[in-house]
Amino acid sequence: MQVRTRHTPAFAVARLVLAPGETVQAEYTAMVATSYGVLVDSGRGRGRSRPAVFTAPAEGGWVDIAPALPGDAHVLELDGVTGWCVARGARLALPATLRAEPGWPGFHPLFGVEHGFLEHVSGVGVTVLACCGALDTLTLDPGEAITVEPAHLLAYTDSTQVRLRAVDPSGPQSLRTGSGLLLDLAGPGQVLVQTRRPRPPVGA
Template identity: 25%
Template sequence: MEFQIRHAPVFTVVEFQLNESEEVVAQPNSMISFTPGIHISAAIGQTQGEGSWFAGFKSLLGGESFFRAVFRAKRDAQTLLLAPDNNGDILPIELNASETWYLSRGSYLAHIGDCRLDARYGGVKGVLSKTGLFLLHVSGVGTLFCQTYGAIMERELGEGEQFLIDNRYVVAFSGTVEYELVKASRSLRHSFMSGEGMVNRYTGPGRVYYQTRAKPSLGFFGLLLNAMT
């Protein structure tokens, strides 16, 4: 299977070229167009081979849809075009057996290959940092496609190196990276009066991807509602 990222970084789409029996798993409502030789089916959850209601609820906890769309080629030379929900970029991440990733809420777009996606508990700090109670944990071998709001920025962290990011902008980070919720300033008063409040501090080694725009805040009660859905 081949893919190409086009029209970046604002009106980005990803175009797949599929041969017979190849599959793309994606978020519902992300498809723009496809050729007649592609069969579309719906499944529960995000992981290949899972079809239980429990898998669907785990997907919801990670901020994704209860169902997934599976696009399977019935013959060679088929084309599929997907797009994010927002005006932003698409980040492809190559997965291997020795590395895992965490995705912030709503960052997942699609994947190909043998990938496993599970909701992992992020604690109360996940709510306070606007990422939700759960993060989406991704492992396996294949390619993961993340959707962003705006363009993509990357930060490679060395052993023990730290980097702080406003939580609304985080897209994905390596499983080796540790994160914790901290004040934006040493003073709590200055943190909140400056409008920055709480941020996530990431400690390497590993990579962190973040976006150049943030979705409008829903407020505290909207945040709690999103964390539970």
């Protein structure tokens, strides 16, 4: 799969260019259009709900997807060595060469047995992330640390050391959404931060 973006950085659309017979998973609600002949399985019906699957015909094809909110579409390339921890709901596309794991063992120190607000993506290929607002890329040297509000976190490399802590230990907190929590991240690693919140603060 190849990805071409347009209308960046404010109203991005990502075109997923598929080889003959190639498939890609994407949220059905993110689809804008496809070339004629692309087979679309919406992932809905008979009580089931899963990402849609788009399959290119014999001559190949394309699928246009877009974030739900104004902002950029970031193309993230994975090399099979370094995985990425991605905010759940930010990933727009997943080719067959990549794997997404909400229950990745590396999350156990953060979330325990619960599925939190992150998922782990690994493999070789490209994925597309919905970025609310603009994107900041922060490269952390060994031992360098920052604190990020979870709603603004888009992704970080799985080499990064991470700790969760409460903003107010006596206040409400949610591992599912990150509400009421802060993330401390330490290098070496790379962190992607979005400049706008994809969801309003609790109580707003």
